[in-house]
Amino acid sequence: MVVALTPYAAATAVLPLAAALLTRCWQPVAAAVAVAVAFAAFLLPRALTDAPPAPAPDGPTLRVLTLNMALGRADARTVVELVRTTGADLLSVQELTPDAARALAEAGLDEPLPHAVVDALPGASGGGLYSRYPLTALPGPTRYEPAMPWAGVEIPGAPAVEVVSVHPFPPLGAAPAREWTAYLEDLPRAEPAGTVRILAGDFNATHDHSAFRDLLASGYTDAAAAVGNGLTTTWPARGSPGLVLDHVLVDTRVRTARTGVHPVPGSDHLAVLADLVLPGD
Structure with a gap:
């Protein structure tokens, strides 16, 4: 059931990114950016409206x-x-x-x-x-x-x-x-x-x-x-x-x-x- 908390983990993805930026080392920064992008790619589609199917249904x-x-x-x-x-x-x-x-x-x-x-x-x-x-x-x-x-x-x-x-x-x-x-x-x-x-x-x-x-x-x-x-x-x-x-x-x-x-x-x-x-x- 812990997997269901993934959106909350995603919301904290900016924290390791900020910490990585403070290190001034590009490898941890790149890793933190990759994690944040992966979370965004996985979660944001759920908050975006899908295009209607083609052809659109015409029933009740x-x-x-x-x-x-x-x-x-x-x-x-x-x-x-x-x-x-x-x-x-x-x-x-x-x-x-x-x-x-x-x-x-x-x-x-x-x-x-x-x-x-x-x-x-x-x-x-x-x-x-x-x-x-x-x-x-x-x-x-x-x-x-x-x-x-x-x-x-x-x-x-x-x-x-x-x-x-x-x-x-x-x-x-x-x-x-x-x-x-x-x-x-x-x-x-x-x-x-x-x-x-x-x-x-x-x-x-x-x-x-x-x-x-x-x-x-x-x-x-x-x-x-x-x-x-x-x-x-x-x-x-x-x-x-x-x-x-x-x-x-x-x-x-x-x-x-x-x-x-x-x-x-x-x-x-x-x-x-x-x-x-x-x-x-």
């Missing part, structure tokens, strides 16, 4: 919201109100407990999002997908305790779309790190010539992790990074150091119009909202 817009419910403690009324005020078409939730699922239903989530594929479980293992459009549950890997709800979404005017709610347990220690890596490896790869896929959730991973970059390399784009918000932290909701653990990934045929984050009382994660322009059917 899908508004995706994802939230870690923090062991089901996130305030259900706030979640439903956030869905209504943002006009979210699809909600991906992690750490969805049976009590939290009932609370969302009692708060009226089925009115704006009447379709659901839910695997509510105690503790941090549950997850769910709620949608304005019809959902069809799809089989995914079952060897992990964290739920991986996976569904096809029928969106008028768009080709076949699949969405996965993502939540591997964090890699805190050798054994959890192996499970975390295996979970990320078992996520569906992008198929730029096939089904449009959206992965949304708490990845417990940042761009600084090679396993996450391998997933992106299959043909995904991080929605926040595509619009220059790739360094906007999502955890913890308050305090520091903040990390970018929650993501919405889309394949390269999808254009991200905008992203944003929203606090939800009771959750230690910020909700991530992404407006996605899908390819036409």
